[in-house]
Amino acid sequence: MRPTKRDGNLLERARAVIPGGMYGHQSTARMPEGTPQFFGRSHGTRVWDADGNCYIDMMSAYGPNLLGYGHAGIDAVIREQMALGDTMTGPGPVMVDLAEALVGMIGHADWAMFCKNGADATSMAMVTARAHTGRRKVLIAKGAYHGAAPWNTPRPAGTLPEDRAHIVYFEYNDLQSLTDAARAVQGDLAAVFATPFRHDTFADQSVLDPDYARGVRAICDAHDAVLVVDEVRAGFRLSRDCTWDSIGVQPDLSAWGKVLGNGQPISALLGKEHLRAAASEIFVTGSFWFSAVPMVAALETLRLVRETDYLEKLTETGTYLRDALAKQAQSHGFGLRQTGPATMPMILFEEDPDFRFGYHWCRIAMKNGLWLSPYHNMFINGAMTLADMDEALEKTEIAFLDLKKNRANVPPVAALMPKAQLAIK
Ligand SMILES: Cc1ncc(COP(=O)(O)O)c(C=O)c1O
Numbered sequence: 001m002r003p004t005k006r007d008g009n010l011l012e013r014a015r016a017v018i019p020g021g022m023y024g025h026q027s028t029a030r031m032p033e034g035t036p037q038f039f040g041r042s043h044g045t046r047v048w049d050a051d052g053n054c055y056i057d058m059m060s061a062y063g064p065n066l067l068g069y070g071h072a073g074i075d076a077v078i079r080e081q082m083a084l085g086d087t088m089t090g091p092g093p094v095m096v097d098l099a100e101a102l103v104g105m106i107g108h109a110d111w112a113m114f115c116k117n118g119a120d121a122t123s124m125a126m127v128t129a130r131a132h133t134g135r136r137k138v139l140i141a142k143g144a145y146h147g148a149a150p151w152n153t154p155r156p157a158g159t160l161p162e163d164r165a166h167i168v169y170f171e172y173n174d175l176q177s178l179t180d181a182a183r184a185v186q187g188d189l190a191a192v193f194a195t196p197f198r199h200d201t202f203a204d205q206s207v208l209d210p211d212y213a214r215g216v217r218a219i220c221d222a223h224d225a226v227l228v229v230d231e232v233r234a235g236f237r238l239s240r241d242c243t244w245d246s247i248g249v250q251p252d253l254s255a256w257g258k259v260l261g262n263g264q265p266i267s268a269l270l271g272k273e274h275l276r277a278a279a280s281e282i283f284v285t286g287s288f289w290f291s292a293v294p295m296v297a298a299l300e301t302l303r304l305v306r307e308t309d310y311l312e313k314l315t316e317t318g319t320y321l322r323d324a325l326a327k328q329a330q331s332h333g334f335g336l337r338q339t340g341p342a343t344m345p346m347i348l349f350e351e352d353p354d355f356r357f358g359y360h361w362c363r364i365a366m367k368n369g370l371w372l373s374p375y376h377n378m379f380i381n382g383a384m385t386l387a388d389m390d391e392a393l394e395k396t397e398i399a400f401l402d403l404k405k406n407r408a409n410v411p412p413v414a415a416l417m418p419k420a421q422l423a424i425k
Helices: 005-017 072-084 094-105 118-133 175-184 210-223 273-281 292-307 310-331 356-367 386-409
Strands: 039-043 046-049 054-057 111-115 137-141 167-170 189-194 226-230 253-256 267-271 336-339 346-349
Touching: 054 386, 072 292, 094 111, 094 267, 094 292, 111 118, 111 273, 118 137, 118 189, 118 226, 118 253, 118 267, 118 273, 137 175, 167 175, 175 189, 175 210, 189 210, 210 226, 267 273, 292 310, 310 336, 310 386, 346 356, 356 386
Parallel strands: 137 167, 137 189, 189 226, 226 253
Antiparallel strands: 039 046, 046 054, 111 267, 253 267, 336 346
16 A cells, blocks of 8 residues: 555645645645645656655646656756856846857747746736737637736636636638637737647647638637647657747747746747737736746756757657557556647546546556646656656556456546536646
8 A cells, every 4th residue: 555644644734824734726625636746756757745755757847847856967057057147236247158058949039038837938928919919809729828927817716707808719720710808809919829639628628720820820810819838838849949930830939938947937928020029019027037046957958959869858758658558458448538748648438428437547646656647648757768658558458458347347436526528637
């Protein structure tokens, strides 16, 4: 039996002093029963919970771990900068180096601004677009997550209808829907938000159709509106450039976060020349936005993105896992829906409308030391090897066997009732 006492005690104490015990996307309230909430440490591709149980971590911190937890080279520059200074009265010289690095790497980028979280970057994109156009309306795909600010949080408690009064929704990958939405707000359209692919929770992912991307660009051009690509979740897991640039469609702005500092808190807004004046005009800032340590981590992460074969490795390990899982599932009489890029696996079961098979499978894998999500896309990281994938597959084999044995009796997922479709992130 794997120990769970410390996590249980922590959660009990947390409930007394932290609203809900835990909040936000890392709350395990919607995860399978028995999922631990607190972590003691991480290394490479593994995390250890507060009770010391080790897991192969397929979530990679919900994305930020791109090259492995505690990457030696990145840690070395972090320690070096820590000794010099981190949060000071102004930024370090590294801020300029980092902006130059991003401008050099990302096709559409002529300038960069830094912040902390993805939502800072997406909110700055919106403000920049409005400052540039002098217009109000912002088009967003239904169900797409761009952060937890009042204009976009999926759980609107405490927000006002006015916060979203100028947000208009359209169907992802549906040009007619976007055309109609843009026409409905003609003359007042500031921006259209897009993502590298559709990565909603509790749903199959869908890859970006290049014709759709070109169509979105054309609609933005026709309305003189700003095209924003939100790379916060998928950045550098599909391409070393902005994913839209890599298929030949340049956005005007792009928002980055998560992977940028391989886990250090830093995000960025990148933009084209014609938006520089608006970006200079808006007032955006934060006490920790200019800290030097996350910037050196980001500079080194970008160097590794440019100079190593990390992306080819992510693709190889992700594809290996995907192919092997498909075979494994089939051999046990299950069908899997594995959608989106292999570097960001989304695994749902066929004939599982209320997600009970997926939850059961993930719960058993978790008990055996493999951290999977039954409702959110996962993230392959660069520390993972094919041997890690084989080890993960041993654990999924146990989970499939258990699911097969209990197929007729798997109970519905208590954590999902009554709102099974509630998209939380
Ligand atoms: C596509 C996308 N945009 C924005 C965000 C917000 O990022 P953060 O949680 O760092 O504010 C996320 C977070 O998951 C995201 O996936």
